[in-house]
Amino acid sequence: MFKYFPHTDEDLQVMLDKVGVKSLDDLYADIPEHIRFRKNYDIPQSASEIEVRQMFEMLGSKNHQLTCFAGMGVYDHYTPAVIPSLLQRSEFLTSYTPYQAEISQGTLHYIFEYQSMMAELTGMDISNASMYDGTTAAAEAMMMAVAAGKKANKVLVTGASNPLTYQVLKTYALHQGIELEELSVKDGCTSLDDVKERLAQGGVAGVIVQQPNVYGIVEDFTGFADACHEQKALFIMDCVAADLAVLKTPGEWGADIAVGDGQSLGIPMAFGGPYVGYMCCTEKLIRKMPGRIVGKTFDNRGQRAFVLTLQAREQHIRRQKATSNICSNQSLMALHVTMYMALMGQQGLREAAELSYGGAHYLCDELVKTGRFHLAYDKPFFNEFYVTYDGDADTLYQRFVEAGILGGIRFADGFLFAVTEKRTKEEIDNLVKIAAL
Amino acid sequence: MNSQLYGKLIFELSKEGRRGYSLPRNTYAHQTAELPAELCRQEKAQLPECDEMTVVRHYTNLSQNNFGVDNGFYPLGSCTMKYNPKINEEMAALPQFQNLHPLQPKGTVTGTEGVMMLLSKLLCELTGLSYFTFKPYAGAHGELTGLMVIDNYHRAKGDLQRKKVVVPDSAHGTNPASAAVCGLEIIEVKSKADGTVDLADLERLVEQEGPNIAAMMMTNPNTLGLFERQIPEITKLIHDCGGLMYYDGANLNPMLGACRPGDMGFDVMHINLHKTFSTPHGGGGPGSGPVGVREGLQEFFPFVSPYNGNFSVMMRALAYILTLGGEHVKEVGPLATLNANYIKESLKDVYELPIEGLCKHEFVFDGLKDKSTGVTTMDVAKRLLDYGYHAPTIYFPLLFHESLMIEPTENESLDTIDGFIAVMRRIAEEAKTDPELVKTAPHSTPIGRVDDVLAAKHPVTTYRQLLADKS
Numbered sequence: 001m002f003k004y005f006p007h008t009d010e011d012l013q014v015m016l017d018k019v020g021v022k023s024l025d026d027l028y029a030d031i032p033e034h035i036r037f038r039k040n041y042d043i044p045q046s047a048s049e050i051e052v053r054q055m056f057e058m059l060g061s062k063n064h065q066l067t068c069f070a071g072m073g074v075y076d077h078y079t080p081a082v083i084p085s086l087l088q089r090s091e092f093l094t095s096y097t098p099y100q101a102e103i104s105q106g107t108l109h110y111i112f113e114y115q116s117m118m119a120e121l122t123g124m125d126i127s128n129a130s131m132y133d134g135t136t137a138a139a140e141a142m143m144m145a146v147a148a149g150k151k152a153n154k155v156l157v158t159g160a161s162n163p164l165t166y167q168v169l170k171t172y173a174l175h176q177g178i179e180l181e182e183l184s185v186k187d188g189c190t191s192l193d194d195v196k197e198r199l200a201q202g203g204v205a206g207v208i209v210q211q212p213n214v215y216g217i218v219e220d221f222t223g224f225a226d227a228c229h230e231q232k233a234l235f236i237m238d239c240v241a242a243d244l245a246v247l248k249t250p251g252e253w254g255a256d257i258a259v260g261d262g263q264s265l266g267i268p269m270a271f272g273g274p275y276v277g278y279m280c281c282t283e284k285l286i287r288k289m290p291g292r293i294v295g296k297t298f299d300n301r302g303q304r305a306f307v308l309t310l311q312a313r314e315q316h317i318r319r320q321k322a323t324s325n326i327c328s329n330q331s332l333m334a335l336h337v338t339m340y341m342a343l344m345g346q347q348g349l350r351e352a353a354e355l356s357y358g359g360a361h362y363l364c365d366e367l368v369k370t371g372r373f374h375l376a377y378d379k380p381f382f383n384e385f386y387v388t389y390d391g392d393a394d395t396l397y398q399r400f401v402e403a404g405i406l407g408g409i410r411f412a413d414g415f416l417f418a419v420t421e422k423r424t425k426e427e428i429d430n431l432v433k434i435a436a437l
Numbered sequence: 438m439n440s441q442l443y444g445k446l447i448f449e450l451s452k453e454g455r456r457g458y459s460l461p462r463n464t465y466a467h468q469t470a471e472l473p474a475e476l477c478r479q480e481k482a483q484l485p486e487c488d489e490m491t492v493v494r495h496y497t498n499l500s501q502n503n504f505g506v507d508n509g510f511y512p513l514g515s516c517t518m519k520y521n522p523k524i525n526e527e528m529a530a531l532p533q534f535q536n537l538h539p540l541q542p543k544g545t546v547t548g549t550e551g552v553m554m555l556l557s558k559l560l561c562e563l564t565g566l567s568y569f570t571f572k573p574y575a576g577a578h579g580e581l582t583g584l585m586v587i588d589n590y591h592r593a594k595g596d597l598q599r600k601k602v603v604v605p606d607s608a609h610g611t612n613p614a615s616a617a618v619c620g621l622e623i624i625e626v627k628s629k630a631d632g633t634v635d636l637a638d639l640e641r642l643v644e645q646e647g648p649n650i651a652a653m654m655m656t657n658p659n660t661l662g663l664f665e666r667q668i669p670e671i672t673k674l675i676h677d678c679g680g681l682m683y684y685d686g687a688n689l690n691p692m693l694g695a696c697r698p699g700d701m702g703f704d705v706m707h708i709n710l711h712k713t714f715s716t717p718h719g720g721g722g723p724g725s726g727p728v729g730v731r732e733g734l735q736e737f738f739p740f741v742s743p744y745n746g747n748f749s750v751m752m753r754a755l756a757y758i759l760t761l762g763g764e765h766v767k768e769v770g771p772l773a774t775l776n777a778n779y780i781k782e783s784l785k786d787v788y789e790l791p792i793e794g795l796c797k798h799e800f801v802f803d804g805l806k807d808k809s810t811g812v813t814t815m816d817v818a819k820r821l822l823d824y825g826y827h828a829p830t831i832y833f834p835l836l837f838h839e840s841l842m843i844e845p846t847e848n849e850s851l852d853t854i855d856g857f858i859a860v861m862r863r864i865a866e867e868a869k870t871d872p873e874l875v876k877t878a879p880h881s882t883p884i885g886r887v888d889d890v891l892a893a894k895h896p897v898t899t900y901r902q903l904l905a906d907k908s
Contacts, residue, residue: 002765004520005772006850012775015851019778021795024771027778028695030664030795035700042562046762049524055759056752059552060533064545070538073743080458082489084530086496094505094521096513097721100828102819102882106503107720110496113447116900120482126898130722132574135743143618164743171739175585175620218476246469249478271549272539272744273574274723286896292721296903297892299884300877304444309892316610316833320623325614328575328711332719339496342447343457345486350469351460358465365467380472401545409540421460 002046066406067427068269069363071384071418072214073134073162077242077352078422079266083339092335097292097328101307102299107331108306111294114338121244121341122258123251124280128291130334131277131326134261135168138208138238140279140290140324141257142169145206145234146178147323148288152205152233154179156198158190160213165238169208183207188215188377188386192223199231206234206257211247216384216416217377218247225254234285241265241278241337243382245349246357250280257281266340267333276333287313290324355421356383363419363428370436373414388414396435403434447495448900451485457492483901502883503720504827510853512780514799514830514842515609515660517690517712522760525715525753534752539744553745556755563758563766564689564706565699566729570738571746576687579707579726580615580654582741586705586730587652587681588619589737596679601646603653603675605634607660607834612685621651628836632661632792639674647678654683657701658691658797660834662777662844672702681705681734686726689713690846691774691798694767704731713769714754725750772847773798776854780843783858787865791837798846804839805868812868812875814839819886820867820878824860 001007007015012024021027028036047055068076087093091106098104098111111129118127131137142155157169159182166182173180184194190209198204207228212218221237228235236257237250242264244250250258263275281289287310295309311317316327344352360383367373373387389396393414400407405427408417419428469477487495505511511518537546557569573579584602591599602616606625613623624646627638634655643650653675657665665671672682684698684706690713692698698706710716710725718724725747728738745751758766774797781790781800788802804814818828818841830842845854867875879885897906 002761002768004522004761004848005765005768006848006852007772007775011851015775015779018782019775019795020782021778024775027771027774027795027797028664030666031696032666032669035669035696035702037565037695037697037700041763041766043559043763043766044759046765047759049760052524052528052756052759056528056531056756057533059548060531062548062551063533063537064541065533065536066538066541066545068536068538070540072540074539076536076538078460082457082493086493086500088526089497089500090507090521091500091503091505092720093526093717094507094518095503095720096511096516096518096718100504100818100822101887102879102884103502103504103822103827104720105883106499106501109446109499109502112898113900115898116446116448116903117482117484119899119901120484123478123480123482126902132578132723133742136574136578136741167740168742171585171741172618175588176618177620218472220473220476222475244478245482246472246477248476249480252479268535269538270535271537271541271546271748272746273742274747274749286898293896293898295892296897296906297888299887301885303884305884305887307887307889307892309889309896309898312893316614318614319610320613320617322610322614322617325577325581325611325618326575327577327611328718328722328724330574330719330723331721332717333723335496335720338447339492341484342487342492342495343489344484345451345456345458346482346484347486348456348458348460349482349484351458351463354469355460355463355465357469358463358467361467361471362465380476382469382472397542401542406538406541406545424461425464 066404068406069408069417069419069431070406072409072416073261074269075264075418075420076269076422077264077266077420079268080343082343083336086339087332087336092332098308101305105306108294110335110338112306114334115294117338117341118278118280121241122280123249124258125283126286127278127280128289128293130329130331131279131291132330133275133277135165137259137277137279138165139168139172141236141259142178142206143176143323144288144290145236148234148285149205152203154181154204155206155208156181156183156204157208158183158210159185160190160215161210162214188217188379189219195224196227199227199233204231204233206236208236208238211237211239212243212382212384215377215386216381217379218382221253242353245346245353256285262337265337267336274330274333276330276337291326291329352421356419359419359423359428360385363417366432367435383420384416384418386411386416399434405431407431446900447485450491450495451487453486455486455488457487457489509825510849510857511827512829512843512845513827514844515687517844517846519715519846520848521715521717522757525756528756529749529752552752552755556751559758560708560727560729564729565697566706567732568735569727569729571727571751572742573707573726573728574742574747575722575724576707576709576726577611577615579728580611580685581618582728582739583683583705583707584615584619584621585739586734586737589739590734591651598649599651601649602651603642605655605659607836609660612654632663633665634671636667636670639671643674643678650678650680652681652683654685656685656688658688661792661801662796662799664797668701687712691770693769695770704734710750710754715757716750716753723747723750769847776845776849780845780854780858784861787862799842799844801834802841803837804841805865810868810872812872814841816875816878817864820864820875822879823881826857
């Protein structure tokens with residue numbers, strides 16, 4: 001037999017007899033013959049473990065391992081060794097949604113910790129148990145605003161948002177019949193005047209901004225929350241999680257919903273996923289929030305325990321009345337960022353943020369010194385920035401790759417560069433050297 | 438289990454000044470103090486401060502209060518809790534894939550393209566469809582993506598009125614929720630007494646609503662584990678009225694080696710890689726829900742996520758299929774189906790089997806046969822925990838009052854299954870001799886039954902709220 005199948009011939013016979021059929025094929029006697037699959041799959045023969053390994057190593061060797069200065073929503077932060085090791089604990093890894101609380105306290109307990117930490121980081125009252133990623137979390141926030149807004153059906157999103165997020169929002173909005181409008185950008189920042197003007201036209205359920213925005217700029221959102229609330233619209237902030245160790249929180253800006261990607265909290269880039277989306281909101285909105293939520297309670301022995309709660313909000317209960325269909329989320333990745341925050345604490349998050357900030361500003365200074373790069377906007381930035389380049393940017397980008405560097409993201413008239421605590425000064429100097437050629 | 442440590446939250450193990458990290462020395466001149474104060478947070482985040490070993494022990498102890506497939510039999514219906522092979526984990530963790538930025542330029546990520554092309558080709562072969570997108574992050578996300586494909590298709594044809602989706606009344610709650618998020622409306626088709634779609638009712642719906650029907654969504658086998666043998670007639674009805682057929686891949690496992698959705702007449706489907714293709718469920722994710730379509734529909738794939746979905750999950754699925762190979766992948770369905778039928782036949786004298794006949798990978802009991810004891814499906818499920826088994830899916834599908842949905846996968850041995858059967862019989866016996874014992878179960882788990890009502894009535898969902906809560 002095959003290593004994943006325990007059935008011996010003798011077992012098979014015992015079982016077939018019990019079921020009252022002669023062969024495994026008879027188990028499918030109810031399928032009309034003309035739709036049965038009778039051929040052999042055109043799939044290679046079973047590979048041994050050694051061969052599987054060789055195959056993946058061969059494929060892996062075709063990928064270029066580049067020193068990463070790219071960001072735009074995905075950052076090359078460091079993953080402490082503790083995390084991958086614990087994440088492989090199979091009691092976590094091979095369990096499912098914690099519906100049976102009595103044998104799922106491990107999962108329920110860490111989700112409660114995750115919710116607590118995300119609420120702290122964002123300065124919001126509450127958090128759900130996770131979303132897929134930052135872009136779909138933003139889409140869920142958009143739908144949540146429309147559902148909360150009764151008749152209002154318009155959502156405004158900053159023109160300074162990540163174009164990939166915008167595209168996901170557009171997809172969801174199209175099918176939901178939500179009117180999505182882009183806010184104008186002045187000097188690299190979302191225009192408050194435009195926000196006010198459009199809010200005044202009425203029918204707006206929510207306003208979505210991004211921090212730092214697509215140019216890496218840390219925007220000043222003074223007046224945004226008030227403007228939204230005056231017109232009964234929700235103020236939604238999409239933030240890079242790790243940066244909130246230092247930056248003013250959505251809670252402090254007066255946001256109603258905070259969403260974003262938790263990838264910056266030490267999750268490997270892994271060519272796009274899995275990551276973890278987060279969604280936090282004010283207490284007032286708890287019953288409008290999509291996804292799972294874990295709450296504290298007691299068991300019948302009087303012990304503190306944790307349990308999935310407020311399930312009446314969820315898709316499997318609301319069925320066609322649901323305003324979100326999220327079911328499986330990214331639980332294991334929520335554990336990832338929970339352990340990250342447990343190890344780092346607020347001090348560690350700050351120190352990693354300082355290194356990222358310091359490195360990015362050093363890189364920016366050095367690039368500008370070459371005389372060929374110009375910081376596009378004279379605005380505060382964090383660990384990512386947009387510079388224009390006076391040469392052929394595509395050629396330079398290719399030259400970076402040839403030198404083993406992912407030289408940021410080719411963006412508009414130049415580059416978006418991001419730096420994390422993983423980058424050394426030598427690596428930065430090396431990039432600048434190539435850029436100055 | 439270290440119960441001393443267990444009860445505490447990581448916040449309660451924190452002591453100011455402790456550290457669990459180390460970082461390179463900071464020699465940069467620039468500091469965040471340069472940022473205008475009004476752009477910086479005023480209040481510190483109250484995060485725990487712990488040394489590294491405290492963190493390791495805490496989460497190790499937490500894990501021991503969990504039950505996974507590696508711990509024991511996990512017959513959770515409709516979830517396909519199969520073995521998650523270890524080699525897949527190692528392959529997914531290869532640094533040559535883990536360290537890639539998703540926006541790295543073409544030509545530097547040829548290996549990842551190889552993974553996606555190969556997996557796509559294998560999934561096409563296994564399903565009989567022609568193209569796959571890997572953007573959806575989970576099964577429900579796949580459903581939404583597939584419905585968007587269908588909606589886009591009708592819009593492109595100018596069929597703007599096609600906004601209704603036919604769903605069997607036995608469908609999982611996610612189907613109607615996905616339709617609603619896609620801006621579509623559900624119409625329910627009834628089931629017959631034998632649990633399959635009532636063709637006469639479907640004919641009536643098609644007659645009334647034909648020009649408005651965008652699609653019909655189905656699992657096959659359905660939620661009761663029964664193969665919808667009238668599927669050729671069903672697909673013909675829907676196709677003839679201009680609708681498309683959507684296959685919910687939640688129940689794909691028993692079809693491996695037996696029947697392909699494309700051959701049944703389906704046009705669009707999603708696959709739960711975390712069910713049929715053995716990627717770990719991770720306590721509720723990450724999953725992966727690739728969507729496959731028939732030739733001609735690939736241009737309607739929507740942009741539902743920015744990159745390549747949960748890429749590492751796809752690596753695991755690929756490793757799984759390559760390990761099984763063509764010859765063993767076709768044994769998956771028959772063995773899973775045999776296991777399910779064997780359990781059903783071994784227990785139907787003590788548990789109520791509402792629908793006789795062959796099932797596929799799963800089946801549903803309507804509680805204990807003897808209803809006089811007052812022992813419910815909930816009680817049986819909780820008592821199973823005492824005996825070291827995960828509970829089946831309970832109170833779903835909604836067609837019966839006491840649904841108990843059992844799905845053993847192909848990985849379970851006769852010994853394991855016989856052990857489970859013996860315990861299920863013993864519980865049925867206990868229900869008669871000592872019903873209180875069952876009604877108050879579980880007794881041997883780290884915690885007893887929890888107060889759901891308190892949790893919902895008085896939500897405490899963060900540590901900050903917990904500190905403020907004096908109740």
